[in-house]
Amino acid sequence: MTAPRTEGFGFRVVATVGYARAAVLTTPHAEVLTPTFMPVGTQGCVKGLTPDEVAETGARIVLGNTYHLMLRPGAEGVAEQGGLHGFSRWPHAMLTDSGGFQAFSLGASTLGKVGKAPLVKLDETGFTFKSHLDGSRHMLSPEEAVRIQALIGADIQMQLDVCPPGESSRPVVEEAVARTSRWAKRALAAPRPRQQALFGIIQGSCYADVRRAHADELASLEVDGKTFDGLALGGFSVGEAIPKMYETLHAMAHTVDPERPRYLMGVGTPRDLLEAIDAGVDMFDCVLPTRNARNGQALTRFGRVVVKQAQWKHDKRPIDPECGCACCLGGYSRAYLRHLYLAGEMTVLRLLSVHNLHWYGELVTSAREAIRGGTWPAHKSATLARIDAGE
Amino acid sequence: MTAPRTEGFGFRVVATVGYARAAVLTTPHAEVLTPTFMPVGTQGCVKGLTPDEVAETGARIVLGNTYHLMLRPGAEGVAEQGGLHGFSRWPHAMLTDSGGFQAFSLGASTLGKVGKAPLVKLDETGFTFKSHLDGSRHMLSPEEAVRIQALIGADIQMQLDVCPPGESSRPVVEEAVARTSRWAKRALAAPRPRQQALFGIIQGSCYADVRRAHADELASLEVDGKTFDGLALGGFSVGEAIPKMYETLHAMAHTVDPERPRYLMGVGTPRDLLEAIDAGVDMFDCVLPTRNARNGQALTRFGRVVVKQAQWKHDKRPIDPECGCACCLGGYSRAYLRHLYLAGEMTVLRLLSVHNLHWYGELVTSAREAIRGGTWPAHKSATLARIDAGE
Secondary structure: OOOOOOOOOEEEEEEEEOOEEEEEEEOOOOEEEEOEEEOEOOOOOOOOOOHHHHHHOOOOEEEEOHHHHHHOOOHHHHHHOOHHHHHHOOOOEEEEOOOHHHHHHHHHHOHHHHOOOOOEEEOOOOEEEEOOOOOOEEEEOHHHHHHHHHHHOOOEEEOOOOOOOOOOOHHHHHHHHHHHHHHHHHHHHOOOOOOOEEEEEEOOOOOHHHHHHHHHHHHHOOEOOEOOOEEEEOOOOOOOOHHHHHHHHHHHHHHOOOOOOEEEOOEOOHHHHHHHHHHOOOEEEOOHHHHHHHOOEEEEOOEEEEOOOHHHOOOOOOOOOOOOOHHHHOOOOHHHHHHHHHOOOOHHHHHHHHHHHHHHHHHHHHHHHHHHHOOHHHHHHHHHHHHHHOO | OOOOOOOOOEEEEEEEEOOEEEEEEEOOOOEEEEOEEEOEEOOOOOOOOOHHHHHHOOOOEEEEOHHHHHHOOOHHHHHHOOHHHHHHOOOOEEEEOOOHHHHHHHHHHOHHHHOOOOOEEEOOOOEEEEOOOOOOEEEEOHHHHHHHHHHHOOOEEEOOOOOOOOOOOHHHHHHHHHHHHHHHHHHHHOOOOOOOEEEEEEOOOOOHHHHHHHHHHHHHOOEOOEOOOEEEEOOOOOOOOHHHHHHHHHHHHHHOOOOOOEEEOOEOOHHHHHHHHHHOOOEEEOOHHHHHHHOOEEEEOOEEEEOOOHHHOOOOOOOOOOOOOHHHHOOOOHHHHHHHHHOOOOHHHHHHHHHHHHHHHHHHHHHHHHHHHOOHHHHHHHHHHHHHHOO
């Protein structure tokens, strides 16, 4: 696909090595070089950071969570502030998920609190659930997810899908896939602004054959002349063994329509990214770099640095002397970062968030360069070896 | 005093209107234009911010708390990292308090927790106290406060003093003054790096005659050829009525040696600053702008804006359309800031901290300009009227 399916939207592969590929994803708000990592701005804000700082890590697309935003401040509230771009002041590209995953997991988590069952109802219509904030009742259908995401106004919408737990049986997975396909058609049929793209979501857990069939089905789907602008891999990193995820990705990601961007949802560690890029994935999002930062963990090219550890008490080195982020270049020593963490100073959570996102940015940027330069296999091995070896 | 008493240290008055004055305070790390406000970096960090952001608010001197730093990471720990400048990466001027005030107030606050009395012992030697962090035993004498502050390495040290509660009787206040004077001599006599200045502290609560006498005594104090580089007004804003503080300041601040900087410790609101500048004060510090920011309060030229209020739910305006800070210029609407606050996003605490410190910076900078331009009385009245009038 070189001609855009949606206004202002395009995708062009510029180099491949094996299944790994470097491409350019064009959206109304930014040209995104892939492989790319999307920092997560759950509530209209990448936690602890400003848009400038997020952009400085190399990110040109961020993810917003529909579930959180529809409940607070509400999709209409976001729309009246100029959409999520105007509201959050992020000027580059944005993607929103459909809200289904959180409606299910967070809605279900209120079960014990409120004591009434069921708080999440899933049927052919969609999800009916109670807000984890105030118990108010809400509904997400494939059509409603499109309508809400249109109000939020990201560059890319995701269809509502059904995500079975990681180790589900084949019949359960096949049922989820079938419903996701029916919802895919309804999502495509729903009215949506011309400048907003829509991605379909491939399910199938670790049954590679199920996923391949689903990928083919979604790629060939056309409703009223409309097709998906990209295809995502959902239902990974939801409880299955990591080697099984890698095995499945290597068995099927490259079979997803090569003319559309492939997005692996909610994954993962630096190793996950490298393996998935190798399998043919272009886009990623994960809370890991920002969440780990808030837990005092720096992710680096030589593994993790847990800042509170006593071994850094007298250490004058930055987190990573080779890193170009504001934290490492700013001269903050491990001893100082440890001090701030133990003292409960939130500045350290910012600095580690900046560092971790910068490292993720470097990870995907250097992967892209290696793919373009033809050195990807060696680059991937060397990067993994360095992470494993530690300092 | 135009010749420096301490190496690299000087103070030069450049304009006066009534008792109000504009001056230049020279320190080894920065030339500080006064009146000046010092953001508080209690634990080696202005809460939520980076040194760059603090400097962008106009601040060229920050305050560090000796009590907190001596307990964690320890004065030796700070020293081995290049002192507080190297540790915290703040490149401009710094001042440390003596630790006595917090040793007394925070040490005393552990009384109820631990259940043994007394946890703070005050006698002619100094303070003996238990850490509020781990109950470990510590001592602060006038000499030890100088030694510890030397290790921390700020540009300006404060002498250890005795600060009586706000509404203390005259005999109690006179006893505190007498002991503070004896400690002043011991502090001056203590060995101290040549490039570190030392300020004496005037006590006397709201007894203006006691404060005038104490100011004269400390100004004339000379020990081994050493004199104080500045004179501070301690023991204000510790429980007394605000009008009484203003009355006392107007009655005595201008009598403090005009050749040395006058520093009003731990005060205060924008109104407090304006009144104190009018009374002849040059330097301020207070946690109010940063603490209020963390409580969701923006301080502005037209009073307070409490961001969580429902009235901002649809408000697209920045906190202050006339403000040049990164929060207001960044285009963050009140609706967005309210959303972030309600959602528990720490980014809003940063943005409000930047805004509040920027407003304090503007407050002292515009005061300075008005003093230099001879328009100070009208400027003061107009600024106060605008704060009172609200939006």
